Amino acid sequence: MPDNDVMISIKEVTKRFGNTVTAVDQVSIDIRPGEFFALLGPSGCGKTTLLRMIAGFELPSAGQILIDGQDMEGIAPNHRPINMVFQSYAVFPHMSVFDNVAYGLKVSGVPRAEIGPRVEESLDLVKLAGYGPRMPDQLSGGQRQRVALARALVKRPKVLLLDEPLSALDAKLREAMQLELVRLQHTVGITFIVVTHDQKEALSMANRIAVMEEGQVRQLASPAELYEAPNCRFVADFIGKTNLLQGRVGGLSGAQVLVQVEGIGPVPLSGDKEMRGEVGVAVRPEKMRLRGDGPAEDEVGIKGRVAEIAYFGEVSFVYLTDAQGRSLSVAVPNHKRTGGGAILTGQDHWCCWRPEDAILLPE
């Protein structure tokens, strides 16, 4: 029964290698048509295995994968309505750019007269018009990736899979390509699923992200939600930088949970009122402010000594150590071109934040 709101439905999919390794563990995800979806996680979390199961290169040990309502069981990779951009790009070295892009159309029996215009159109889309006669060894890494993109898109798949598409590019090109992929996805309107270990990449490109660890999806949410409201320590730690403090639930105060944080006292936090015992309190470095004379009225704070200052251009990260030996980092924007760096190592400062900017995490 085709569901118009779901392009890919992954139902309780498990993949075991041998008897000991469970690469993907009962994962269920619904991906909507036209969505830019990211599978994010550290290496070995099962994200690539999941992608390869969607493509058909691995078979699930259990569970079901539906693409546009059709069960993919027993359907070989060459018969699935998806195309993939490989990590190594896998551009055929013995074929010209034109032949690379045309290959998928030729083997699918597309009429000759139709192939030429479609290849040109696809090369145009990835800004490689006129590169048709070149051989792959005459192209740069970025251009080769564009060939891989054109080759996949020319088949007009329902879903485009991208396996670590930007990992082989240098930093500047990677940023440009991120924007380019988003633009491309808007143009063609195809569902994109990208696998990446780079959280910045996922945050900047995707509509929704599934964060994976040890074969399981830890959180599936929009980039802003993942960053501002992570649901567990792993996600809070993996996405962006964070100060993770240890606390203990002391009681309730109206709609809020009172959390006893060492060195501060009870802090009212919004969160799950059922939480008891040890909890985590996460505060992003840019949500903290450095003050010389203690927290403001609506803030709480911890006093610490500046141990190190890391300069990043637009911001500096100031690392402090408090009386308990905890390490805290505070992002200080460099608003002014000169005379802004009044903070020196060895000085004592208060790290202050508003309780509503902290995230309550289960143990």
Place this chain on the structure above:
Amino acid sequence: MAARGLFKRRLGPLDYSRRWSLQLVFLASLVFLYVPILTLIAFSFNDSRRNIVWRGFTLKYYEKALGNSSLMEAFANSLTIALISTVISVILGAMVAILLWRFRFPGKAPLEGAMSLPIVIPEICMGVAMLAFFARIGWPTDLPWPLNLGAITIAHISFSFPFAAMVIRARLANFNRELEEAAKDLGASEWQTFRDILIPYMKPGLLAGGLLAFTLSLDDFVITFFTSGPDTVTFPVKVYSMVRFSVTPEVNAASTVLIVVTILLTTIAMWMQGRSEK
């Protein structure tokens, strides 16, 4: 500055090309390798019955060699055997290479060992074994040409296809499996992937393996000697029998032709290889 020049820099292990003693060894190797070949070629033009003194330039021994019907027959036999054995060796070698590269199966290690046996086994043993084998199964010796070359061709294939397999497998070791997956992802079947992706990738290996098999077959003497009969003399066997009487310029001329043919074929194969490796 002057003081620094007083210290003689010690030569490192990779500076051997700068040691005069090793330069001498190198020079000697070149002399022992090339002088005999050059002498052979030079004396094929010598206007003398014997290969000792230079008596002037002539082409008459080429005429004589080309007019020697039994020598020409041996030459044709050698080329025929080499061509057939090369084609079959490359096909067999490619199949073995793909099998060992791609799949895991029980008995893989013993098979790998068995494959390298013809490479390490002494040729004389192989020759005797072949002779005994063909005699034991009663292989017919009175077949018409070219079927009478069957025994030699089979022997040649059996010792040259492992070499071809080795070369092709080395090429396959660097194959990026994502290329194959990309082809399938684009809609290609197993056969289309094999034809359009794997074969073109293997091409330099196929050419190199073929070249190896061809030269191995063309100049093989020991194994051929044991498997050839009076009607199936190959070029090296014929040269051997001619030399037993005396080394005439005619043998030199025939050998020179063989050298030229081999160099020509090697050049063509290497040129094709260079093109397909691009």
